[in-house]
Amino acid sequence: MLFCDEVTSALDADTAVAVMNLLTELPDRRGLSLVLVSHDLRLVADRTDSLVVISGGHVVESGPTARLFTAPTHPVTAAPATGMPLGG
Known part of the structure; x- marks a missing residue:
């Protein structure tokens, strides 16, 4: 690894x-x-095949990369500050 x-x-x-x-x-x-x-x-x-999003030292969301980019379930993942074009 x-x-x-x-x-x-x-x-x-x-x-x-x-x-x-x-x-x-x-x-x-x-x-x-x-x-x-x-x-x-x-x-x-x-x-990457999968991502783990961490905020405040805790995992807030994880899953296949494509899903996190297209359908994030946590506000931190969807936040514009992440630089990710998430959720449309």
Whole structure:
């Protein structure tokens, strides 16, 4: 398992995408799991099968990435501050 905590936070947009592309190739190439921790959910969303949304140290919502983007059930997930284009 490779745990990446805010791995792109100090990078410019192009470099962040390049790093994410490299990281997301690893599970298939090396047979490992990848855990991405990020405040930029749009950056990780198309590279994940599922998401866990945490607020105040508690899991407030989790599930398949596509569902969280299209039908969030918690206000934190749907909040514009997340940068996620949720709920239409």
